[in-house]
Amino acid sequence: MKFSVMNKLITLAVAIILAGSLSACTPVAAWERGTLARPEMALDADPLETTLNNHIYFSKEASSGGNSASGGGCGCN
Secondary structure: HHHHHHHHHHHHHHHHHHHHHOOOOOOOOOOHHHOOHHHHHHOOHHHHHHHHHHHHHHHHOOOOOOOOOOOOOOOHH
């Protein structure tokens, strides 16, 4: 029984080490930066609109969220 648990732990450790070694954590080359800087590659197409939408949502929900917006309930703050 203990051999089976130990075998599973070793297999898990090897899988984690293998996944870590296969990850691509290399710097972006200079000629690739122009491609990655295009607007289509942005996580947020319009940051101002997203900020305003978050403010409206948290104000209407009367909650305070983790997006640095505090709620007031009426949306008049």
